[in-house]
Amino acid sequence: MSVTDMGNIRKAPIGVFDSGVGGLTVAREIMRNLPNEDIVYFGDTARVPYGSKSKDTIIRFSQQIIRFLRTQNVKAIVIACNTASALALDEVEEELDIPIIGVLKPGAKVAAATTRNGKIGVIGTESTINSQMYPKYIREQNPEVAVYGKACPLFVPLVEEGWLKDPVTEEVARRYLENLLKDGIDSLILGCTHYPLLRSLIRGVVGETVNLVNPAYETARELGELLREEGLEHPERNGQKACHQFYVSDAAEKFRNFANSILPCDIGETQKIHIEDY
Amino acid sequence: MSVTDMGNIRKAPIGVFDSGVGGLTVAREIMRNLPNEDIVYFGDTARVPYGSKSKDTIIRFSQQIIRFLRTQNVKAIVIACNTASALALDEVEEELDIPIIGVLKPGAKVAAATTRNGKIGVIGTESTINSQMYPKYIREQNPEVAVYGKACPLFVPLVEEGWLKDPVTEEVARRYLENLLKDGIDSLILGCTHYPLLRSLIRGVVGETVNLVNPAYETARELGELLREEGLEHPERNGQKACHQFYVSDAAEKFRNFANSILPCDIGETQKIHIEDY
Numbered sequence: 242m243s244v245t246d247m248g249n250i251r252k253a254p255i256g257v258f259d260s261g262v263g264g265l266t267v268a269r270e271i272m273r274n275l276p277n278e279d280i281v282y283f284g285d286t287a288r289v290p291y292g293s294k295s296k297d298t299i300i301r302f303s304q305q306i307i308r309f310l311r312t313q314n315v316k317a318i319v320i321a322c323n324t325a326s327a328l329a330l331d332e333v334e335e336e337l338d339i340p341i342i343g344v345l346k347p348g349a350k351v352a353a354a355t356t357r358n359g360k361i362g363v364i365g366t367e368s369t370i371n372s373q374m375y376p377k378y379i380r381e382q383n384p385e386v387a388v389y390g391k392a393c394p395l396f397v398p399l400v401e402e403g404w405l406k407d408p409v410t411e412e413v414a415r416r417y418l419e420n421l422l423k424d425g426i427d428s429l430i431l432g433c434t435h436y437p438l439l440r441s442l443i444r445g446v447v448g449e450t451v452n453l454v455n456p457a458y459e460t461a462r463e464l465g466e467l468l469r470e471e472g473l474e475h476p477e478r479n480g481q482k483a484c485h486q487f488y489v490s491d492a493a494e495k496f497r498n499f500a501n502s503i504l505p506c507d508i509g510e511t512q513k514i515h516i517e518d519y
Numbered sequence: 520m521s522v523t524d525m526g527n528i529r530k531a532p533i534g535v536f537d538s539g540v541g542g543l544t545v546a547r548e549i550m551r552n553l554p555n556e557d558i559v560y561f562g563d564t565a566r567v568p569y570g571s572k573s574k575d576t577i578i579r580f581s582q583q584i585i586r587f588l589r590t591q592n593v594k595a596i597v598i599a600c601n602t603a604s605a606l607a608l609d610e611v612e613e614e615l616d617i618p619i620i621g622v623l624k625p626g627a628k629v630a631a632a633t634t635r636n637g638k639i640g641v642i643g644t645e646s647t648i649n650s651q652m653y654p655k656y657i658r659e660q661n662p663e664v665a666v667y668g669k670a671c672p673l674f675v676p677l678v679e680e681g682w683l684k685d686p687v688t689e690e691v692a693r694r695y696l697e698n699l700l701k702d703g704i705d706s707l708i709l710g711c712t713h714y715p716l717l718r719s720l721i722r723g724v725v726g727e728t729v730n731l732v733n734p735a736y737e738t739a740r741e742l743g744e745l746l747r748e749e750g751l752e753h754p755e756r757n758g759q760k761a762c763h764q765f766y767v768s769d770a771a772e773k774f775r776n777f778a779n780s781i782l783p784c785d786i787g788e789t790q791k792i793h794i795e796d797y
Contacts, residue, residue: 286572287572287576288565288566289571293567293679293770294564294565294769294770295769295770297769298565298768298769298770394676394679395673395676395680397676398672398673398675398676399673401571401672402672402673408690409687409690409691409694412686412687412690413687416687490576491572491573491575491576492571492572492573492576517795
């Protein structure tokens, strides 16, 4: 590859996708940590949520989305959805000739490295927890660690209802987290992109001694390392701002409102596409 | 059409579809009320839920499902999903040469006919309530009636979590229904197919004086009338049982477990299809 080609590739955007709006918490961390990088985000709002669906379906959906992102000439892809990372990363990785990372491994890695008592809790969707991929990745790092998983299917609808600091949400959290606390965990992986929005409520339930791991943050850090290793970092912009584009499969207006409430900047135009055509 | 052709058409099944498992409460009423009729049920479990999605998307999904049901030679179609009935019935009806009914009109009709004080409450998904189709249908029956709508997005996930008689669900119901009770409603339409499963909990919150209207029941009754009017009733079976078939777009096993918990009979084989191909 010529030097000019490499220069062009370095200027290409990062593709980021999620089942809907949740992955914007990952996009937010990428924007903070890698401010030179352009992002093309896709939220599969027509088929959200992924958390209760099967492996076959999630692989098929992910393949369609990756085909769409390739049309946008992305240089790397981030699966910003825990369920898709758990169920589809291994399959889609094999078919790709550009780097792709999910949110599970970075979260698993830091939890395995920082636990003091070797007891890690993981919360996520039903499909993420049932996949047993967090325990697998954590034990690859440290086979001695015990991992306790708990599916929390009501957390996403509670966040989307906006009940972030509500007594109902607190009672639900207490019930979901009760057994993990009895198991004596000292670290808790927030294994679904919506959960960081419940961070302070969860902190109140688990107390100050349990370390809360946000895979979004770790993923952005790992993406930065990957781009450096592969020589794919965007060149310095000399004051020019990065450019982010947002695509969805349904209801662009609603997505935009949610995005503008959690991202540091206004996202501008959102484009709706028929993802099944890819 | 010859007499033989009419005889064959009368033996054709009824197509029933929903975004997922909820429409099984409608299928259950059809089985009870029209025991001679065969049913082909489709649950769009790969793209569930519909309740937070846009009109365009729901129309597109409904058209695909109707094309699939036509391949099963159905004689009539029931949209057993409030959201799809609200957003897609008018559009898909125009393109069809067989009868199709939704769940909204039958529910609206009986509520308008039975209210004593002219104040009707409607609960449903965000998309159903925002569509304003229940108020439209109710006022077509009786322009004097006041209709009060309330979206209850947490009810479906609470039902699917199995928390049917839980204090958390009761607190959520109290909060959702508070203003409707202040408005003095004497009838409440359970405008989402999952809500009849919360019937006794909702009864506890609204008290004995509010009439709970279950559109599933009214729809099965209206379907019977329609088949009689059109001469499409299945002939007497002389002891032979009706035959029901179940199709889904994802995770057939999970669907089957839920179906077997709410239907009076074991549903047997469930077939998974790629609904986007239709």
